Amino acid sequence: KQEVTQIPAALSVPEGENLVLNCSFTDSAIYNLQWFRQDPGKGLTSLLLIQSSQREQTSGRLNASLDKSSGRSTLYIAASQPGDSATYLCAVDGSGYSTLTFGKGTMLLVSP
Amino acid sequence: GAVVSQHPSRVICKSGTSVKIECRSLDFQATTMFWYRQFPKQSLMLMATSNEGSKATYEQGVEKDKFLINHASLTLSTLTVTSAHPEDSSFYICSASPGTSGGYNEQFFGPGTRLTVL
Numbered sequence: 548k549q550e551v552t553q554i555p556a557a558l559s560v561p562e563g564e565n566l567v568l569n570c571s572f573t574d575s576a577i578y579n580l581q582w583f584r585q586d587p588g589k590g591l592t593s594l595l596l597i598q599s600s601q602r603e604q605t606s607g608r609l610n611a612s613l614d615k616s617s618g619r620s621t622l623y624i625a626a627s628q629p630g631d632s633a634t635y636l637c638a639v640d641g642s643g644y645s646t647l648t649f650g651k652g653t654m655l656l657v658s659p
Numbered sequence: 660g661a662v663v664s665q666h667p668s669r670v671i672c673k674s675g676t677s678v679k680i681e682c683r684s685l686d687f688q689a690t691t692m693f694w695y696r697q698f699p700k701q702s703l704m705l706m707a708t709s710n711e712g713s714k715a716t717y718e719q720g721v722e723k724d725k726f727l728i729n730h731a732s733l734t735l736s737t738l739t740v741t742s743a744h745p746e747d748s749s750f751y752i753c754s755a756s757p758g759t760s761g762g763y764n765e766q767f768f769g770p771g772t773r774l775t776v777l
Contacts, residue, residue, distance in 0.1 A: 551702070583768075590665075590752055591703075591768040636703070647693075647766070649702040 549574045549641045553650035560627055561658055568622040568653045570637030575618045582611050582622050583636040585652065591636065595622070627657045661687050663755045665769035672743055673777055680738045680772045682753035688733035689755035693766060694726075697750040709736055743776045750774075 550573045560566055570580070579598045583591040595604045595611040597620070603612040610623040624631060634654045638647040662685040672678050682692060691710050695703040707723075709715035709730035717723045727739040736755075740747055750773050754766040 588750075588771070588773065590663075590770040591754075593765065593768075596765070638703075646705060646708065647703075649704075651700065651702045 549577075549639060549648045551637055551639055551648050551650035553635075553637055553653050555653055556651065557654040557656075559656045559658065562627060562629060564627050564657075565623070565625050566627055566655075568624070568635050568637075568655070570620040570622070570650055572618045572620075572639050572648075574641055575615050577615060577639045577641050580611075580613055580620050580637065580639045581647070582609075582620075583638065585634045585636055587634075594635075624655075627655075629657050629659050631655060632657050661755075661757070661765075661767040663689075663753065663767045663769040665751075665753055665772050667772060668770065669773045669775075671775045671777065674744055675742055677739055677741045678743055678774060680740075680751055680753075680774075682736045682738070682755065682769050684734050684755040684767070687755075687757050687767075689736070690733065690758055691756045692730055692736040693754045693756070694728060694736075694738050695752045695754070697752060697771075703752060706738075740774065743774070745776045748774055748776045 552571045554569045581596045582594045585591050597604050597613040608625040613620045634652040636652045638649045664683045666681045694706045697703045706721045707715045707717045709728050711730050711733050715728040730736040752771040754768045756766050
């Protein structure tokens, strides 16, 4: 059974810092990996999707990498801003049928 | 972009009553819809997958007679929590995909429904 772990569980940084969020998964036979953002009491916003054949994806200040063989992904956030404060969720699709397994998330707080 | 809505956003009900949550895809046709449950500080857990016009596929451990899912049209799926109990209190999130379950298609998530059972 696929398990997704995210480290750290919580992170607090001052504005402007670059930071890295980690995601690991136990079964490397995945079709894709996604990073989502969730604001308190809200739904999910998709940030980046990495197909299993890709190594990284970039969107603005966000860069996600994928090392499928080692079962790891990182989300890099450059020049963090208070508006980046949210919970970041990592999810993998191990079935190819859009069935996602989520991690518990990293709660990020960026202080002004 | 693709927008998914949920209604209601919050609901409080008494133990033993039934609650219906609606999930709508507003600007696309959703062949497949997914229902998730999220407890505080926990992962989203997939409850069931539904394709329009067919019965939902439930994940192991999810009672299909308690969590009734109807996907009667390409823009609407409903989740009914029957005979709700306090342990059913949770955050329920739906997602919708324009494709079928075979092969990856992006999921678009709704804003969630907070259910509190007294």
